[in-house]
Amino acid sequence: MSGVLVVVETVSNGSALHRMSLEALAAGRKLAAGLGCPCDAAVLGASSAAAATVAGKGVTTWAVEHCQLENYTADAWCGALQQLIDEAKPQFVVFAHTYQARDYAAKLATRFGEVLIGDVTAIRVDVGAPVFTRQWMQGKLNAEYRHPAGICFVSVQAGSFPADDAVTGSGEVKTFTPKLESAAIRTIPGKPFREAAQTVDLSSAPLIVSVGRGIGGQENLKLVEELAAALGAELAASRPICDAGWLPMERQVGSSGQTVAPKLYLAVGISGAIQHLVGMKAAGTVIAINKDPDAPIFEVADVGVVGDLFEIVPALTKAILAHKGAAS
Numbered sequence: 018m019s020g021v022l023v024v025v026e027t028v029s030n031g032s033a034l035h036r037m038s039l040e041a042l043a044a045g046r047k048l049a050a051g052l053g054c055p056c057d058a059a060v061l062g063a064s065s066a067a068a069a070t071v072a073g074k075g076v077t078t079w080a081v082e083h084c085q086l087e088n089y090t091a092d093a094w095c096g097a098l099q100q101l102i103d104e105a106k107p108q109f110v111v112f113a114h115t116y117q118a119r120d121y122a123a124k125l126a127t128r129f130g131e132v133l134i135g136d137v138t139a140i141r142v143d144v145g146a147p148v149f150t151r152q153w154m155q156g157k158l159n160a161e162y163r164h165p166a167g168i169c170f171v172s173v174q175a176g177s178f179p180a181d182d183a184v185t186g187s188g189e190v191k192t193f194t195p196k197l198e199s200a201a202i203r204t205i206p207g208k209p210f211r212e213a214a215q216t217v218d219l220s221s222a223p224l225i226v227s228v229g230r231g232i233g234g235q236e237n238l239k240l241v242e243e244l245a246a247a248l249g250a251e252l253a254a255s256r257p258i259c260d261a262g263w264l265p266m267e268r269q270v271g272s273s274g275q276t277v278a279p280k281l282y283l284a285v286g287i288s289g290a291i292q293h294l295v296g297m298k299a300a301g302t303v304i305a306i307n308k309d310p311d312a313p314i315f316e317v318a319d320v321g322v323v324g325d326l327f328e329i330v331p332a333l334t335k336a337i338l339a340h341k342g343a344a345s
């Protein structure tokens with residue numbers, strides 16, 4: 018047993034890679050580099066183009082193919098991965114902590130008599146042995162885990178290992194065909210969770226405008242909605258906005274909400290409490306608008322605008338729309 022195997026998830030009927038899987042790949046590479054071992058990937062039931070895209074990131078990629086893998090089921094995924102692990106013999110199996118991985122990864126681990134170290138936020142190698150960090154009590158405590166022996170199953174939290182889109186290479190694509198009996202598949206696949214109506218997956222949004230209590234009241238939300246629409250961004254919020262019912266809970270960012278890693282996070286009237294910061298600290302660029310120059314959000318902001326959001330936000334929206342109009 019040696020090496021790291023990253024299980025890559027696809028979206029859009031297997032034709033594209035899940036953004037969080039690229040982060041899992043970054044985590045797998047980091048782990049493999051620390052241990053001096055290879056990092057491979059596996060893609061289940063996807064198009065050959067998806068497997069080639071993963072191999073184009075410089076990793077040997079197992080294209081796991083079977084008619085029972087056309088649609089996701091926990092039984093088929095566990096059966097196929099169990100056989101692949103028996104074949105490839107990795108020491109570590111890494112997943113993105115997606116809704117899908119939450120559904121089957123722990124079950125897969127138990128087939129090997131192991132547990133899943135879930136929602137890992139950091140990995141370091143200490144004297145040749147990896148140490149995995151995960152949060153407890155809604156982010157108030159960090160716990161460190163070591164895995165003594167056997168295959169180690171790990172899922173990584175969104176935004177904790179920034180995907181390095183620039184990494185390219187020419188890894189080999191290997192085809193693996195597991196033996197799967199249709200009688201062993203006990204569920205009929207439904208629609209993927211994130212495609213259900215009204216569901217927002219902020220974790221894969223490239224641009225986010227996020228609003229906090231500084232907005233003053235629900236009637237003022239249209240200001241940030243207009244800014245988000247002008248930018249083509251998703252709208253998110255701090256907890257008080259969702260607690261008040263001004264926006265649905267699924268738009269909350271933070272330790273008890275979603276963890277996001279957009280290219281741009283524009284924080285409007287958000288103070289920057291630690292419970293909010295842990296959910297957005299992996300953003301590429303943070304722009305903060307706040308009237309308090311001492312607001313903690315400015316400690317993580319790349320660009321800070323000190324001023325009244327009721328003046329700045331409409332002016333910014335107007336400028337973006339004017340720029341777009343001039344460009345078209």
Ligand SMILES: Cc1cc2nc3c(=O)[nH]c(=O)nc-3n(C[C@H](O)[C@H](O)[C@H](O)COP(=O)(O)OP(=O)(O)OC[C@H]3O[C@@H](n4cnc5c(N)ncnc54)[C@H](O)[C@@H]3O)c2cc1C
Nearest residue numbers: 229230231255256271272273274286287288292293308326
């Ligand atoms: C267990 C636990 C879990 C939590 N989980 C989360 C979580 O997941 N996500 C989360 O966000 N919070 C969470 N919280 C709450 C968190 O501690 C903060 O209370 C919350 O993030 C504050 O939200 P806010 O920044 O919108 O509001 P405030 O802290 O009230 O900040 C409002 C900001 O708006 C600014 N402002 C006011 N008027 C204007 C104006 N006109 N123009 C410009 N700026 C203005 C103010 O200067 C201020 O900085 C959690 C708390 C606990 C205890």
